[in-house]
Amino acid sequence: MDNEAIEEMFEAVLPISIRRMFGGKGIYRDGVIVALELRDEILLKADEHTAPLFSAAGARQWTYEGKKGKPVLMPYWSVPDEALDDPDEMAKWARLACEAGFRTARK
Numbered sequence: 001m002d003n004e005a006i007e008e009m010f011e012a013v014l015p016i017s018i019r020r021m022f023g024g025k026g027i028y029r030d031g032v033i034v035a036l037e038l039r040d041e042i043l044l045k046a047d048e049h050t051a052p053l054f055s056a057a058g059a060r061q062w063t064y065e066g067k068k069g070k071p072v073l074m075p076y077w078s079v080p081d082e083a084l085d086d087p088d089e090m091a092k093w094a095r096l097a098c099e100a101g102f103r104t105a106r107k
Contacts, residue, residue, distance in 0.1 A: 001025075001040045009042060009079075010035070012091030013098050034094075034101035036062075036076055043076035044097035047104055053096065054080065075104070 003018050006027060010016045017028045024038035036043045043062050046054050051061070057080035066072040083089040 001037050001042070006037060006042070009090055010094050011087070013094045029098050029101065032098075032101045032105045034097045038062075042079050043074075044079060044093055045101045045104070046075055046077050046097070047100040049103070050096045050100045051075075051077070054093075057082070075100070 003025075006018055006025070007014065007016065010027065010029075013029055013034075015029075016034075017031075018037075019026045019028065021036075022038075024036055026033050027035035027037065027042075034045045044054070044059075046061075054061070054077035059077040059080045062074040062076040062078075063071045064074070079090070079093060083093050
């Protein structure tokens with residue numbers, strides 16, 4: 001996904017910065033990571049406050065296979081389907097990702 005498309009998705013929380021990382025991109029707001037772009041998919045940051053909202057909206061939590069074949073759960077979730085075509089809905093989820101990122105950074 002190109003940076004212009006990412007900026008469009010995060011229009012409600014601009015300015016953001018985008019940096020290459022891990023074969024994808026990190027998406028930052030005020031120096032705090034709030035999302036990732038991996039293989040043309042946006043993954044939004046969540047925490048204990050927002051993860052249940054993502055789950056209830058049908059989003060998928062990012063996992064990868066760790067050592068010994070066990071899945072490792074990461075604090076990033078797919079964009080809920082209804083937000084992909086609705087800028088107002090995407091703004092809601094982008095704000096939640098920012099809030100989770102800021103809370104995590106303060107810990």
